[in-house]
Amino acid sequence: MNIGTAARQSGLPPKTIRYYEDIGLLTADRAANGYRDYSSEDVHRLRFVQRSRSLGFSVEECRQLLSLYTDRDRASADVKAIATEKLGEIDRKIAELTGLREMLGHLVENCHGDARPDCPIIDGLSGKTRDH
Amino acid sequence: MNIGTAARQSGLPPKTIRYYEDIGLLTADRAANGYRDYSSEDVHRLRFVQRSRSLGFSVEECRQLLSLYTDRDRASADVKAIATEKLGEIDRKIAELTGLREMLGHLVENCHGDARPDCPIIDGLSGKTRDH
DNA sequence: CTTGAGCTTCCAGTGGCTGGAATCCCATAT
C-alpha cells in the first residue's frame, strides 16, 4: 500500500512518515516505481508510534519502545520502567502547569478589566507587588 | 551596566537577552566600547519578559504585553483579555495532560513488570486491547 | 492524451533558545 493509505490508517501525515524514515525510526519497502510500499505490519508500527507520541513519548523513546515492541522476549519490566519514568514527567508537568494556572488565575481575578489603566496583571508581571 | 549584570538581575541568560534584542523584542544602548549598556528600567523590562515567559506566554505575546506595559494609558481590559486567553490554553493543556496521565497510568498499573514478556503497555500502544 | 491526484526528493523555516569559535576589551598581578 502507498504512503497515503498508510497515513490514513495510522493517523500520521505522509510528511511525518517520511521524516520518521529519514531519521531511521521506521523503514519501508519500495515498489517497482520507487513508491514506498507498506504492509499491514508496517501500519501497526506506524500506529504504535502515533499512539506513543500522542502519549507524550519523545521520538527517541519511541525508538526504544519500538524495539521492545519488536523483541517478543523482552521483560515487561523494561517497558514498565520507561512508562513509569514518563508518568513521572507528566506528573511534574501537570504540577508545574497547575502552579502557573494558579498564579495567573490570581492575577486575572484581581484585574477589574475595564477602561482604566490600572492593572494588577501588569503589576504582577513587572514584580511591583510583593509576592503573597 | 553590562549584559552579565543585567542577566543576573533579570534571571535571563546573556545569550537569551541578545537573542531578544536580535528579534527586536528589546533594545539596548551601547557604551563607547561597543558593549551593551542597560539601565535599571531596561532590567525591569527584562524581568517583565522573564516572568511572562515563565508564566507560559510566547515571545510574541510578550511583545504585546510589553507594549501594554509601556503604554501607561491602555485599558486593563486589554491585558486581561490576553491573560484570560492564556489561562484557557493552560487549562486545556492541563486537561490534555491529565487525560494522558490517566491512560498511561492505567497501562502501567496493569503491567506486572517482571521478567515475563507479556506487557499490557505494549499491547495498549499497539492498539491490541479494546479501548475501555 | 490530458488532467489531476499522489508520489518522489530536497531545501528551508518554525520557536526559543543554546553551544561554540574567533576576536576584542578590561582589570589585575607580576
Next chain:
DNA sequence: ATATGGGATTCCAGCCACTGGAAGCTCAAG
C-alpha cells in the same frame, strides 16, 4: 610592560519534531 583571566562582541550551527513548498515523476480516469 605584559601575561592572564573573565567578560564582551559577532556569527554560524544545532536542537526537536515536524511542516511547507518547489520541481519533477507516475498513475488512473475521462
